[in-house]
Amino acid sequence: MTLLFDGKAFRLEQDQDLGLLTFDLKDEKINKLGDVSLPELDGLLKDFKKKFPTIKALLFRSAKPGSFIVGADLNLVRSMKDSSEAENASREGQRIFNILEDLGLPTLAAVEGPCAGGGTELILACKYRVVSDSARTAISLPEVNLGFLPGWGGSYRLPRLVGLGTALDMILTGKSIRADKAVKIGLAEQSIPAALFGDEILKLGRRLAAGEKPFKPRRDPGLLHKIQKDQPALLQNFWAGRRFVFHQAKGGVTSKTRGNYPAPLRILDVIEKSWGERREKALDLEAKAFGELWGTTESKNLVGLFFLSEEAKRDTGVTLKSDVVKALPKISEVAVLGAGVMGGGIASQSAAKGMRTLVKDISWDSVSKGLAHAKKLASESLKRKKINKVEHEAWMSRIRGQVDYSGFKAVDLVIEAVVENIDVKKTVLKEVEVLVRPDCIIASNTSSLRVSDMASAMQDSSRLVGLHFFNPVHKMPLVEVVSHDKVSEEAVARAVQFVKDIGKTPVVVKDGPGFLVNRILMPWLNEAGYCLLEGYSIEEMDKTLKDFGMPMGPCELLDEIGLDVAVKVAKILYKDLGERSKPSDAIDRILGEKDNKRLGRKSGLGFYTWDKPGGKRVEPDVGGIEKLVFAGQSSPNAPEHTPESLVRRQIFPMINEAAVILKEGLTAGPAQVDLAMIFGTGFAPFRGGLCRYADSVGLERVVAELERLSEIHGARLAPSQALKDFAANGGKFYRS
């Protein structure tokens, strides 16, 4: 083995006729394509055959254990000045990968571990690809999730390699392809056992260098097979079929994005136009689209969100030094008190992620409901192929049900999810406190009560935290970790780590009414009530706010939460926060009906009719709601308005509340608010979160609008001093 080149990112060695190009970015744990690696790769590949005439084949591999190339350096992507710079960066990468494609030698990429974005585009420019069967191997083009498209030839090369249907699926969803699937769809020639990977790729490389053809040529699966199994593969060969594929994809994309995300449609457009075109033309279309999409606000916000969630992964939530936090004992056994929807969901999520979990309730009947709920979630995961049969079995075998406190000495964390009643919670916490080990963390999953109030019932409240999960637990990524005056930093740090360990995103919030997410949501839902009284229709409100980017409109959301719960929480918040949170009596009127069964989705009837309790939404019950709210009279006509004015009316009060929360120092900063709102409520990700959206409007404008609205609709809408201060002091929540 001769060392020919040893740079900051790449090493080129020669072993007889085989060239080995090893990506090993200095001082980094992972390989990224950026301002160090790309120029170096460019220099190496230029005139390759002239410089290294004895090399007959080139093997491309990574020196990072279990990781190939995670993609382009996003800091670089973020720091680009304008669209034309982005377009140029796209063309530059395309140029280098073209050199690789045109090298005139057999090139083989050996992929083990994650290979994403630019990394995937690099291996697509190689002649052959093999993958390690390691569970870590995952190939993806996730650019769409950042609001742009693969800009280094990915949109051109992938459809030609794996077919239009499969390529669109990968590029439009950003999904990861595992080793066996990569071979199946033709993305890789072969899957090699991880233990033999290092040696086997060398053997393959040597055979390529010796002029052999170690890979079987792709077999044409035959027409019949294509019709049965792979319609897109057949369709793509005919003009009409292709039109059909794109038409279908466009329909799917439009209904999913409501036009809020420009990237998927633009990607479809590029791939459709470039299909059948020569490389130069196709890459030109790609680069232009890249520059354009990079310039969109949506993309900037999605990239920002990516960085936010990356930071959240590193954030320990406490001021303790990171090595101190690392040394804290990890939580591996959990007890959940209460096997209801929340308790069952938390237990299931914990067990799914490897925790030994016990779920305790008062009766076996309740316990069995909790276990059955967990089983349903496990089965769904199995059906969606997120887990295999063995993992499915293990998931359930980690959960135990019981009706007493036996075995509580073994657990590292107790999460109470009993009824939302402060006296019941206090009793339960008092009971459990003396049964667990002194180092056991005790958590409450309360959504509306104060953790500090519970702390008063305990002998040692330094280990009490709030862990506010959102419903449904398995879908909602956010958990609010609630601290209070008496809690220890260690307890918060261990709770934060636990939340990460079970695959959720923690945001640390100080104890207060409604914590963060519910407190910010409530002014919106209140305002929806006032709007209803003024004659705005259910359908219009929901459609407008969904078009704005919320996953649900306010009425639909109220149905989800449960009208009774919403009223209860609204009243608690009003008591604590005063005028700003004054609810309308619209929902009281709805709940006031005698023998009321109208509680929302859970009872099968709310603003909407549902096909069954807890089932699917059917249609708004306009007549029924009118009858209750307007005592049989027809509703008044809503004042003149536009969708934009309706959005301002309902969203700006949330901004007002966020300002107060930030001023009170309940959470670290606007980034935490945005993360919490996106991961806890699905607040329009492409807008970058509530604070980011507010900044894009300008806080001065928000203040002015709230002042105007408060004059018309009442003092509750008046801008808070906090918001005015933010507006006066730079006009933005974010400093940069």
Place this chain on the structure above:
Amino acid sequence: MKQVFLVDAIRTPFAKAGLDLKNVHAAELGRFAVSELLARTGIPLKDIGNLIDEVIIGNAGTPADSANIARVVALLAGLPQHLSAYTVHRNCASGMESVAQAALKVSAGVGDIYIAGGTESMSQAPLIYNNKAVAFFERLSKARSLQDRLKVLASTPVAEFLKPRISIMEGLTDPTCGLNMGETAEVIAKDFKISREKQDEFALRSHQRAIDAETKGVMAEEIAPYAVPPEYTKILTADVGPRKGQSLEALAKLKPFFDKKYGTVTAGNACPITDGAAMALIASEDGLEKLGRPKPLARIKAWAFAGLDPRRMGLGPVFATHRVLKETGLSLKDFGVVEINEAFAAQVMGCLMAFDSDSFCKEYLGRSSKLGEIDVGLLNPNGGAIAFGHPVGATGTRIILTAAREMKRKKAKYGLATLCIGGGQGGAVVLESLD
């Protein structure tokens, strides 16, 4: 020799095969019982996993997908991979053999803490293709061309597939004497002239005692309520078998199953085939220390197995008990609690008569006189296998558990747990109270 302690034990509810637990794999039944056993120690799994020396589990009808089912159970229960686990098979005493092996290892100082138990799903005993069908499938898989395959298909009458071997029936038949277990009970009934009525009375008492024990909450002490997979919507808190309305009239209506003409053994005075698991934690003095000094259920004082005529395997308890009495110097009247597994009413009654017979004890045990009488009031006071069933691999552990718990309630000094074993053996364990 080190002292051996039965630290704790627990079992699943038992359910007649084909009923509530029919969809539950034997490994899952065992997994559940082990998880419950360990949870009761209050020690985190990651810690107790490192304290345990070995897992030994009895199982008779080996599931095809879990040849060493003990290992599968241990891993499913979340025990560490470095922990050794093996399965033992001594037919109906597999769950006693596992306890005996753990006790032997503890007493010899090999290890300090063992999980020993048994698990069985008789519901999931498979049907087996007969040899002709197996040969047919072999030939079919070797045939390459369509023509060859058609030839093979044409060569074998399809009727062959309709005569599978029923593994549960074969498993309950002794190949050396050719008798089914029920037929061995018929031999004893005839030898000792035990009438159908007496057998039915015995069976009725088993049900009545079981119902009584359940009502008083006695059985709940040894049963861990089980949310039954795969739906988890039903919770079994008690055994399924005991019948509240069981009566002599109803029992009398049943036809003899094994000997239609002269027989007396019916489905009513025999134990049903059953699903269930039982697990025990066995430890030395040092083991107790490591576990944080829990109060054990009992001390395991002695254990023994013995062989006899396979045609009269039901008398096994007499032979095995004879050996533990000799070893401990105890006599039958020292036992405040006696559990004899009720494979068949005839077989238990035959045992009682043999214990109390001078001529039998002289001829077969080489004694000068009989071993003595067992007070029927002390025998299986909470009912037995006729009422709640006999999951073959698990029963051995179950009767030790039941005897130990009953000793606590009765404040008895000594307890005896003994059973008969298909193939002509008996097993017996002597427990001593620590109270």
